[in-house]
Amino acid sequence: RKEVEQDPGPFNVPEGATVAFNCTYSNSASQSFFWYRQDCRKEPKLLMSVYSSGNEDGRFTAQLNRASQYISLLIRDSKLSDSATYLCVVNANTDKLIFGTGTRLQVFP
Amino acid sequence: ETGVTQTPRHLVMGMTNKKSLKCEQHLGHNAMYWYKQSAKKPLELMFVYNFKEQTENNSVPSRFSPECPNSSHLFLHLHTLQPEDSALYLCASSQYRGTTEAFFGQGTRLTVV
Numbered sequence: 001r002k003e004v005e006q007d008p009g010p011f012n013v014p015e016g017a018t019v020a021f022n023c024t025y026s027n028s029a030s031q032s033f034f035w036y037r038q039d040c041r042k043e044p045k046l047l048m049s050v051y052s053s054g055n056e057d058g059r060f061t062a063q064l065n066r067a068s069q070y071i072s073l074l075i076r077d078s079k080l081s082d083s084a085t086y087l088c089v090v091n092a093n094t095d096k097l098i099f100g101t102g103t104r105l106q107v108f109p
Numbered sequence: 110e111t112g113v114t115q116t117p118r119h120l121v122m123g124m125t126n127k128k129s130l131k132c133e134q135h136l137g138h139n140a141m142y143w144y145k146q147s148a149k150k151p152l153e154l155m156f157v158y159n160f161k162e163q164t165e166n167n168s169v170p171s172r173f174s175p176e177c178p179n180s181s182h183l184f185l186h187l188h189t190l191q192p193e194d195s196a197l198y199l200c201a202s203s204q205y206r207g208t209t210e211a212f213f214g215q216g217t218r219l220t221v222v
Binding site: 004031032034041042043044045046049087091092093095096097098099100101102 | 142144149150151152154157164165197199203206207208209210211212213214215216218
């Protein structure tokens with residue numbers, strides 16, 4: 001089983017739609033979780049950290065489910081500018097961050 | 110404007126060349142990383158430095174040689190690379206290794222010919 005697993009997509013959604021991505025992780029001892037966004041041929045940038053209680057930042061909501069070992073990202077009212085690859089990131093053994101392959105989102109007019 | 114800067118942004122080198130990638134972070138972080146990103150693959154962690162000490166070498170071939178002279182600078186020395194080493198090489202830093210978010214430089218796109 002991969003340490004961090006994501007559906008590669010692409011998810012093609014119209015503007016204004018709500019879209020959700022899930023990410024599963026294998027190490028039950030993982031403590032830190034993040035969502036990053038990566039635009040084509042650019043570096044990954046932190047979108048948001050994922051807290052145990054869940055957290056929201058504008059149109060973006062992140063959730064953590066420790067029992068099932070997955071995190072999720074919900075994007076409401078999608079914008080064209082949300083088109084990117086979303087990377088799930090989990091720490092391993094408190095020493096390094098493990099990146100998923102990413103889920104590609106394409107928002108169309 | 111980024112807190113982590115990498116040079117050069119693009120590099121084309123022959124298999125017999127020696128070159129170096131440079132990374133500098135202006136964030137006061139204690140940990141620095143080299144990642145490799147190839148097409149259709151997740152980011153692969155190569156090296157981790159924590160307080161200038163190398164704490165991780167993720168089975169990287171010896172043709173890649175890191176150097177961390179201080180907590181703000183990180184180098185990746187390259188020699189006798191193979192065409193399959195062509196990729197985007199990303200430097201990142203974090204306040205503490207592993208448990209805090211990492212901030213990335215813009216990367217060096219390397220092509221080995």
